[in-house]
Amino acid sequence: MATTTAADLLDQAAGGGAPTAETDGDAFASKLTREADIIIGVYLILIGTGSTLGNGRVLWLSYRNWKKLRPVELLVASLAVTDVGISLFGYPFAATSSLLGRWSFGTAGCTWYGFTGFFFGITSIATMALMSLLRFMIVYKGYPGSYPSRRKTGIIVAAGWLYGLFWACLPLAGWSQYHVEPFGLSCTVDWGSFSRDANGMSFILCMIIFCTAVPVAAMVASYAAIFYIYRRAKKGVDRHLKNNAVMSQKRREVERSITLMALAVCGGFLFAWMPYAVVGMWSAVAGADAVPIALASAAPLFAKSSSLWNPIIYLGMSDRFRLNMCGCFVTPTQSQTAVHAHPQQPGAPLPLSPRGPLVSNLPTAVGPLPGGLQATNIQ
Known part of the structure; x- marks a missing residue:
């Protein structure tokens, strides 16, 4: 009785919630083959486990070196929280349902899963957009004092979470709703x-604009401007650097690393999420039946992999993170070089740098890399 009551209340809050078997056919049954269901379930278990371990390690390093974190690195920790959140509060439901061959948590569970996925997803998008804007402002000002305070950065982090919470609560308030996906899992x-009513149309349009187009435009514009600044710095004509040869040289030394890191962070995000956005818009305009079921299931599954990508990017571009994450990722030469470059006190944890677990030993005058991270020199 208690479970039914909770489900009814949540269903009413969602404005009807997801369809039930009685009102919309067996909407919670998988539309895929049994083999595909099992493959998806195993895939989600692997993605969720890898994301939890990788991003959990980022959070652990941040916690152990909390006082040494630069303010901008709080955004990195915030992004890791969103990835761990969806891995813990979302993927287990979908993985279980896939292995069982149908959505197994009813209407209330469907609403919960949709809410958590949308909440953490939009918070992640907003955080990445704020990272790119903050990174641009630091690079544009071009001096160490341009770093924001921890308090201001905390406000920025809170803004990203409130933005995600705002959008995730709208379907619960009756503006559209959370609904089972076409493949039923x-x-x-x-x-x-x-395509059904003005309520749904207005929500989808606003979501596309403010939850996809605006954040993506902010990231693309910010990183494009950063690359432009560094190109001008390389030619020695940038007005912020022309009277500071030392800073100009330092910027030239890390230009390639900055470019690679920016492309990896921004490009990886877009690569994972854009197929889902395109398929979603296709489904909205042409109807769910117009989208092949294989594509309708593959797009959201691929988007879910984004929670695993950031730790992989850190592993690929930070020797220090590899040392902390797993010694097997670092050759003996790299390990000795890193230890000699950053000697630690006996028994002390090995952060990614003396300034914090997510910062390299590059000169601080150039500011952190896109996304608040510093990369080691890449030859």
Whole structure:
């Protein structure tokens, strides 16, 4: 009785919630083959486990070196929290349902899964957009004093989370709803409401604009401007650097690393999420039946892999993170070089640098890399 009551209350809050078997056919049954269900379940278990371990390690390093973190690195920790959150509060539901061959948590569970996925997803997008804007402002000002305070950065972090919470609560308040996805194994915002009524159409349009187009535009514009500044710095004509040959040289030394890190962070995000956005818009305009079921299931599954990508990027571009994450990722030469470059006190944890676990030994005058991270010199 208690479970039914909770489900009814949550269903009412969602404005009807996801369809039930009685009102919309067996919407919670998988539309895929049994083999595909099992493959998806195993895939989600692997992605969720890898994301939890990788991002959990980022959070552990941040916690152990909390007082040494630069303010901008709080955004990195915030991003790791969103990835761990969706891995712990979302993926287990979808993985279990996939292995069982149907969504197994009812209407209330569907609403919960849709809410958590949308909440952590939009918070992650907003955080990455704020990272890119903050990175641009630091590079544009071009001097160490341009770093924001921890208090201001905390406000920025809170803004990203509040933005995600705001959008995730709208379907619960009756503006559209959370709905089972076409393949029947997970739930998300009701893309199909776009073609059914003005309520759904207005929500989907606003979501596309403010949760996809605006953050992506902010990231692309910020990183494009950063690359432009560094190109001018390389030619010795940038007005912020022309009277500071030392800073100009330092910037030239890390230009390639900055470019690679920016492309990895921004490009990886877009690569993972854009197929899902395109498929969602296709489904909204043409109807769910117009999208091949294989594509309708593959796009959101690929987007879920984004929670695992950031730790992989850190592993690939930071020797210090590899040393902390797993010694087997570092050759003996790299390990000796890193230890001699940053000697530690006996028994002390080995952070990624003396300034904090997510910063390299590059000169601080150039500011952190895109996304608040410093990369080691890449030859």
